[in-house]
Amino acid sequence: xxxxxxxxxxxxxxxxALLVFTAVLGVLYPLAVTAVAQVPGLKDRADGSYVSSGxxxxxxxxxxQSFTGEDGNxxxxxxxxxxxxxxxxYDPTATSASNLGPEDIVDEGGEQSLLSMVCTRSKQVGQLxxxxxxxxxxxxxxxxxxxxVLGPRDASGAVVRPTxxxxxxxxxxxxxxxxxxxxxQVECAAPGQDPRAGKIxxxxxxxxxxxxxxxxxxxxxxxxxxxxxxxxxxxxQAGRVAEARGVPAGTVRKLVEDATTGRxxxxxxxxxxxxxxxxxxxxxxxPYRG
Amino acid sequence: MGxxxxxxxxxxxxxxxLAAVHVPLGDHMYxxxxxxxxxxxxxxxxxxxxxxxxxxQVWSVYARSVLAFxxxxxxxxxxxxxxxxxxxxxxxxxxxxPDIAWNTAISFVTNTNWxxxxxxxxxxxxxxxxxxxVQNFVSAAVGIAVAMAFVRGLARRRTGELGNFWVDLTRAVxxxxxxxxxxxxxxxxxxxxxQNFADxxxxxxxxxxxxxxxxxxVASQEAIKELGTNGGGFYNANSAHPFENPTSWTNWIEIxxxxxxxxxxxxTFGRMVGDRRxxxxxxxxxxxxxxxxxxxxxxxxxxxxxxxxxxxxxASEGTEARFGISNSATFAAATTxxxxxxxxxxxxxxxxxxxxxxxxxxxxxxxxxxxxxSGLYGMLILAIITVFAAGLMVGRTPEYLGxxxxxREIKLxxxxxxxxxxxxxxxxxxxxxxxxxxxxxxxxxPHGLSEVLYAFTSAANNNGSAFGGLTAATTFxxxxxxxxxxxxxxxxxxxxxxxxxxxxxxxxVPVSAxxxxxxxxxxxxxxxxxxxILVALTFxxxxxxxxxxxxxx
Numbered sequence: 001x002x003x004x005x006x007x008x009x010x011x012x013x014x015x016x017a018l019l020v021f022t023a024v025l026g027v028l029y030p031l032a033v034t035a036v037a038q039v040p041g042l043k044d045r046a047d048g049s050y051v052s053s054g055x056x057x058x059x060x061x062x063x064x065q066s067f068t069g070e071d072g073n074x075x076x077x078x079x080x081x082x083x084x085x086x087x088x089x090y091d092p093t094a095t096s097a098s099n100l101g102p103e104d105i106v107d108e109g110g111e112q113s114l115l116s117m118v119c120t121r122s123k124q125v126g127q128l129x130x131x132x133x134x135x136x137x138x139x140x141x142x143x144x145x146x147x148x149v150l151g152p153r154d155a156s157g158a159v160v161r162p163t164x165x166x167x168x169x170x171x172x173x174x175x176x177x178x179x180x181x182x183x184x185q186v187e188c189a190a191p192g193q194d195p196r197a198g199k200i201x202x203x204x205x206x207x208x209x210x211x212x213x214x215x216x217x218x219x220x221x222x223x224x225x226x227x228x229x230x231x232x233x234x235x236x237q238a239g240r241v242a243e244a245r246g247v248p249a250g251t252v253r254k255l256v257e258d259a260t261t262g263r264x265x266x267x268x269x270x271x272x273x274x275x276x277x278x279x280x281x282x283x284x285x286x287p288y289r290g
Numbered sequence: 291m292g293x294x295x296x297x298x299x300x301x302x303x304x305x306x307x308l309a310a311v312h313v314p315l316g317d318h319m320y321x322x323x324x325x326x327x328x329x330x331x332x333x334x335x336x337x338x339x340x341x342x343x344x345x346x347q348v349w350s351v352y353a354r355s356v357l358a359f360x361x362x363x364x365x366x367x368x369x370x371x372x373x374x375x376x377x378x379x380x381x382x383x384x385x386x387x388p389d390i391a392w393n394t395a396i397s398f399v400t401n402t403n404w405x406x407x408x409x410x411x412x413x414x415x416x417x418x419x420x421x422x423x424v425q426n427f428v429s430a431a432v433g434i435a436v437a438m439a440f441v442r443g444l445a446r447r448r449t450g451e452l453g454n455f456w457v458d459l460t461r462a463v464x465x466x467x468x469x470x471x472x473x474x475x476x477x478x479x480x481x482x483x484x485q486n487f488a489d490x491x492x493x494x495x496x497x498x499x500x501x502x503x504x505x506x507x508v509a510s511q512e513a514i515k516e517l518g519t520n521g522g523g524f525y526n527a528n529s530a531h532p533f534e535n536p537t538s539w540t541n542w543i544e545i546x547x548x549x550x551x552x553x554x555x556x557x558t559f560g561r562m563v564g565d566r567r568x569x570x571x572x573x574x575x576x577x578x579x580x581x582x583x584x585x586x587x588x589x590x591x592x593x594x595x596x597x598x599x600x601x602x603x604x605a606s607e608g609t610e611a612r613f614g615i616s617n618s619a620t621f622a623a624a625t626t627x628x629x630x631x632x633x634x635x636x637x638x639x640x641x642x643x644x645x646x647x648x649x650x651x652x653x654x655x656x657x658x659x660x661x662x663x664s665g666l667y668g669m670l671i672l673a674i675i676t677v678f679a680a681g682l683m684v685g686r687t688p689e690y691l692g693x694x695x696x697x698r699e700i701k702l703x704x705x706x707x708x709x710x711x712x713x714x715x716x717x718x719x720x721x722x723x724x725x726x727x728x729x730x731x732x733x734x735x736p737h738g739l740s741e742v743l744y745a746f747t748s749a750a751n752n753n754g755s756a757f758g759g760l761t762a763a764t765t766f767x768x769x770x771x772x773x774x775x776x777x778x779x780x781x782x783x784x785x786x787x788x789x790x791x792x793x794x795x796x797x798x799v800p801v802s803a804x805x806x807x808x809x810x811x812x813x814x815x816x817x818x819x820x821x822x823i824l825v826a827l828t829f830x831x832x833x834x835x836x837x838x839x840x841x842x843x
Contacts, residue, residue, distance in 0.1 A: 014362040026420035033510040062532035095527035097636035099759035101737040102596030137601040215604040222530030228611040267299035269538020270614035
C-alpha cells in the first residue's frame with residue numbers, strides 16, 4: 001500500500017470506508033429494524049396497516065381513498081375525503097401537494113387558480129350537504145371573485161380612474177358576479193385577454209366570516225393521501241350519509257365518534273376522523289341498499 | 291383544550307425535553323470524541339479502511355480526507371442510481387436520469403437532500419437504503435466530525451493537529467447516530483411507519499376502484515433522515531406522507547430528532563474547551579433565535595393573511611389534518627432552522643409572511659441551531675466575527691477563548707460567511723435572467739421569484755426543503771443547484787478547517803481586564819444581533835422583491 005501516492009491512498013481508504021458503512025448502515029441496519037418489526041403488534045403496522053371489509057382487503061388504515069362514483073361525483077352513502085393533489089386523487093404512486101401559493105387567484109391557461117378551486121369545492125360541498133357554500137372572495141358561480149381593473153395608474157400603482165373592469169375568472173358568456181365596480185360596468189373574461197394588464201383586485205363579497213363548509217373540505221393536504229377529515233367536516237356529512245342509508249342520524253354520529261382520534265396526550269395534533277375506517281364501519285353497521 | 295393552547299404545549303414540551311436531554315447527550319458526545327479507547331468493532335472498521343486510528347491529522351490532511359470521502363460517495367451514489375435497474379430490489383424502475391442522479395448524489399452527500407427525484411416513482415428499495423440512507427448517516431457524521439475538529443482548534447494549543455477524520459466519522463456513526471436512529475425507527479414503526487421490502491401492492495378500494503399501496507424500508511430511513519438533519523424523503527410527499535409520519539405523536543418525535551443533536555453539540559463544545567459556560571452561551575444564542583422563529587412562524591400561519599387563506603379561513607392548504615396548522619408550522623420552523631429540509635406540510639402554500647420566515651431561517655446560515663455539526667461550527671464562526679466587531683469598537687485585538695483573532699483568522703471567517711450569500715444571490719440572479727429557468731416557476735409574480743430564491747437559499751445552505759411548485763427537475767436546476775449545494779457545503783468546510791488549524795497553533799493569551807467575556811448574556815445578545823444584522827443587510831433586498839412584496843398590500 002505504501003508505494004501508492006498519498007492522494008490515491010486517501011481515496012482508496014475513502015472507498016473502503018464507504019463500502020463498510022454501506023454494509024452496516026445500508027444493509028444490516030434496515031434488516032435489523034425489519035427483523036424487530038416482525039414481533040406481533042408491530043408487524044401489521046410495518047406491513048402497511050392494511051384493513052379489510054367483508055373479508056376483502058380494501059386498503060390501508062393510513063392512506064386515504066376517494067369515495068366517488070365512476071363519474072367522479074361523490075357517493076352520497078359515503079363520507080367524503082379531503083381534496084387531493086396526488087395524481088388523479090389519492091394515488092400513492094404520485095404523492096403530492098398542490099404547491100399553489102396564497103395569492104394564486106387568477107385562472108390562467110385553462111388551469112384553475114387555487115382560489116377558484118377553493119370556491120368551486122365550497123360550492124359543491126355546500127350543494128351536497130344542503131348548506132350555504134359561500135366563502136369570502138368567492139363568486140356565486142364558484143369562481144374566485146377577482147377583478148382586473150384597467151386604467152391610468154398613479155405613482156403607487158393604484159388605478160386612478162378605471163376605464164375597463166374584467167372579472168378574470170369568469171370566462172364569457174358568464175354573467176360577472178358584480179355588475180359595476182367604481183362606476184364601470186364589469187365584463188366577463190374574453191378569450192385571449194391578458195388578465196394581468198390591469199390591477200388584480202380580489203373582492204371579499206358578503207359571505208359570512210365563518211363559512212358553513214369547513215377549511216379542510218376545500219383544501220388539499222400535503223401528501224395527497226390524508227386519511228383524515230376534521231370533526232367539523234364529519235359532522236357536516238353525517239346527516240346526508242344517514243339519509244342516504246336510511247338509518248337514524250344518531251347511528252351515524254355514533255360511528256363518527258368511534259372513528260375519531262383525539263389529540264395524542266391531549267395536546268399533539270388535531271382531533272380527526274379516519275374516513276376509510278368510518279366508511280367500513282358504516283358498511284358493516286348500516287349497509288347501503290341503493 | 292383549545293387549538294392554540296395545544297399548539298403552545300406542543301412547543302413547550304419540545305423545549306422541556308430538549309432542555310433535559312441536551313446535557314447528557316452533549317456529555318456523551320464529549321466522551322465519544324475525546325476518548326482514547328476504541329471499540330473492537332471500530333478497530334475492525336479501521337483495519338478494513340486501512341488507517342491508523344491513533345495518528346492525528348493537520349487541518350489540510352483532515353480537509354483532504356473529508357473531500358476524498360465525499361468525492362467517492364458522490365461517484366458511488368451516482369453509479370448506484372444509474373445502475374439500479376441491473377440490481378436487486380429495483381421495483382422495475384430504470385436507471386435514474388443522469389442530471390437527476392448527479393443532483394441527487396450531490397444533494398445527499400452534502401447533507402442537503404434536495405429532492406429533484408420523486409421517491410415512489412424513481413427510486414427502488416436498494417437505491418433508497420444502500421444509497422440514500424447510507425449518506426443520511428455518513429453526511430451527518432462528516433458534519434459532526436468537522437465540528438469536532440473545529441472545536442479542537444479552539445481548545446488545543448501549539449499544535450497543528452485537529453484529530454483523525456476517520457475516527458471522528460466512525461465514532462459519530464457507531465456511538466451517536468446509529469444507536470439513536472435504531473431506537474427511533476422502532477418507535478416510528480409502533481406509530482405506523484412502514485418497514486418492509488414489499489413491491490407496490492394493488493388493492494380494490496371500498497368503492498370498487500383500485501389503489502396501489504407502496505412498500506419499503508421507510509421507518510429505518512425516516513429516523514436517520516430527521517436525526518441527521520438530512521430531510522430527503524422516501525416519498526415525494528416527505529414527512530407529510532402517512533407512511534413516513536403517521537400520527538401526531540410521531541410528528542412530535544420527528545421534530546425532536548431534528549433538533550436533538552444540533553442543540554446538544556454546544557454542550558460538547560463547552561466541555562471540550564473546558565468551560566461549560568461557553569457552551570451555554572452558544573446554545574442560548576441558538577435557542578433565542580429559534581424561539582423567535584417558531585413563534586413568528588406559528589403566528590403568521592395562525593393569522594392566515596392572504597387572499598386564499600382568508601377565503602379558506604385557515605392556512606390549511608398543503609397541511610395534514612392530523613397535525614393541524616400550528617404543529618405543521620413548528621415542524622417547518624425546526625426543519626428550516628436546522629438545514630434538514632424534511633417537510634410535514636408544503637411551504638409553497640404557506641402564507642406570504644410564513645413562507646418568508648422559513649426562508650429567513652435558512653438565510654441566517656443554518657446556525658440556530660443548524661445542521662448536525664455544521665450549525666455548531668457556523669455559530670462559532672459568527673461568535674468570532676462578533677468578537678472582531680466588538681474589538682473594532684474599542685480598538686483592541688480581539689480574542690475568543692484566549693485565541694487571538696488576527697488578520698488571517700478574520701479573513702477566513704469573513705470568507706466563510708460570504709460563501710452562501712454569494713451563491714444564493716448570484717444563482718437566483720442568473721436563473722431570473724434567462725427564459726428557460728423562469729419557465730419552471732409554477733406561481734407568477736413575486737411568489738414565482740420566491741420559488742427560485744427559496745431553491746437557491748435551500749441548496750446553498752444545504753437545507754433541501756423547497757417551494758415545491760418550482761419544476762426543479764430540469765437540466766438547468768439540476769446542474770445549478772448541484773453546484774450550489776457542493777460549493778455551499780465544501781467551501782465553508784475547508785475554510786472552517788483552515789481557521790481551526792490556524793487557531794490550534796496559537797498559544798492562548800491570558801485573560802485580562804480588557805478581555806471581552808464570551809459567556810455572559812451581553813455576549814449572547816451581541817452574537818444574536820450580529821447574526822441578524824449581517825443576514826438582514828445581505829438578503830433584505832431579495833426578500834423585499836419576493837415574499838414581502840407579496841404579503842404587503
